[in-house]
Amino acid sequence: MIYNERLLFHTVTVPHNPPLRRRQSIDQPPIMRIVLLGKRVSENSRVGNFILGRAAFDSEAPPNFVERVVGRLKDRHVMVINSPQLLQQHLSLQHIVQTVKECLSLSDPGPHVIILLLKHDQCSTEDQECVEKVLHSFSERVYQHIMVITTQEPTETNEILQKIIQKCANRHFSLQRSSSHDDLLQMFEDIVQMNDGRHLVCAKFEASQYFTMKQQATAKFSEDMKLNLVMCGSDATLKSSISERILQQTERRSEVELHGRQINMVELPALFNTRLSEEEVMRQTLRCVSRCHPGVHVFLIIIPEAPLTDEEKAEMEEIQRIFSSRINKHIMILIIQNSEHQTAELNEETKTIIESFGGRHNFFGSTTQVCTLMEKIEQILEENRGGLFSTETFLEAQMKKLLKFEEMKKTDSPETHFLSKGNDHKVN
Incomplete structure (x- = not known):
């Protein structure tokens, strides 16, 4: 679903036309x-x-x-x-x-x-x-x-x-x-x-472990810490089937033990071309991240091996636009292979899109071992030193967009601002 930028911020943080920011005093937290x-x-x-x-x-x-x-x-x-x-x-x-x-x-x-x-x-x-x-x-x-x-x-x-x-x-x-x-x-x-x-x-x-997780996030990822994964993509059926396979469950559960780690798997609803209202989609997106306390370690974006459809490309663009480019270091593109003769070849367009998300990808076919995927996820954790994409990270990105949008409005004449209403979704 394509968001109007103003409605996006109205839904999440601030209304369309907020007052000019004033200097915060010590007794007024942001x-x-x-x-x-x-x-x-x-x-x-x-x-x-x-x-x-x-x-x-x-x-x-x-x-x-x-x-x-x-x-x-x-x-x-x-x-x-x-x-x-x-x-x-x-x-x-x-x-x-x-x-x-x-x-x-x-x-x-x-x-x-x-x-x-x-x-x-x-x-x-x-x-x-x-x-x-x-x-x-x-x-x-x-x-x-x-x-x-x-x-x-x-x-x-x-x-x-x-x-x-x-x-x-x-x-x-x-x-x-x-x-x-x-x-x-x-x-x-x-x-x-x-x-x-x-x-x-x-x-x-x-002093409890529950509240020292944030400090541990800057250190090496602990073996006994919960691993929060978010499954993304436009195909709900495909996301569910891959989640079931990763969790190695015939009956779906949100948390299981896998390779010595406790896994918390959350599925992000499709964001593009849905019948849900903008407010409901954003609410579900925030809830998805909130369910991954203290934050998301890896977003798994599911795409097919075949050339991407316009809907699949729009879904990926929507994910990056809503979460901002700060999501890139937490993304793994999972390329689903269904053919009997599986290869590691991708068309140039798909390669370009994957590179725009940080370049991390992994082929996932019928014979692929889950442990292989886990090794790739471990590499991301090591690269990020256990860093997380938290709700605060998400909100900070939205506030940055809003401030940029407000600065742009100050330079626009009323006529230009009126004519640009239909292009609000292009603001990054």
Whole structure:
């Protein structure tokens, strides 16, 4: 699918016509990172969508799925990390700690605001104990960054809820149909300013392996570290069949052990010529990268041995345009051979396209051993010193595009800008 550049940025980071950037003070971080905690997917999705002003979160998403979406609240860049089940009472301490780690990792280096999504008629003593257990899992200083959001008008005062709100320095926002984004943003800004722009520091997790992965990424790739692979291409059936073969599974699973490594395989939906909306395609793209914590090690782009069709070439161009050229050092082109007489010869056009993606490629036929492919992937890891393509890398690339686009607009006359609308997709 071909994106309009303005809609691309509207969907991911900022609206079409953002205000001129102003100098950031020490108490105003470039992106405000918000963690949203609740009990139910539908409620969390509603609040998250209100914050971002669009349908960013799916009300039918899996309840145990922690998701991160970036957008804007008024004139402010915000990142919302949504954990829709962490305040449920039945969760074990181990489950809570692991989910808190994931929330903190997705908000790296830490959240500025943590939201408790609670209800007047569903707040008991057990809920209070659950809230305190969850918050203590973050940090002893968590209450400096906490606020409460409720989504219903109370029929009567709930003393337990009032105690929680008081402990959160009486920071409470009641979300109703007439609620104002300005009021909510001001509450967020007040929390950030009170903390001098500093995010929540969770020292208890800093020494854990979960949070040292980022440091390990600059060192040699560890044998016991999860290997995150993303399967790309225009043919969904072909991607699935190759994924199954790599994972050596007759019944598909997302994570398996392969050659001594834990493999996390994620399939990227086709980006070109799809029936999905631009917003949904971008949402799935971000989700794909987010599912590869702490980042993607290798993107496998599937192409046939035969000359590429226009659709296949457009898909590859779309991948590179959306992710930027920074993806190239993480790409392996996987050339699928179906003929009985397999050769290593490629036509000149295919060679040129492969070179534009960094030149790494591997033939993959019916007799090819998976271990051969793994050796090639190991070489990429060595070349990159374990480096990753993370969600932050993706967002930085989008921001760079946006700034370049805004600079171009400043030099354009209104007539030129109007006539160039149809060519926005050419901006790199």
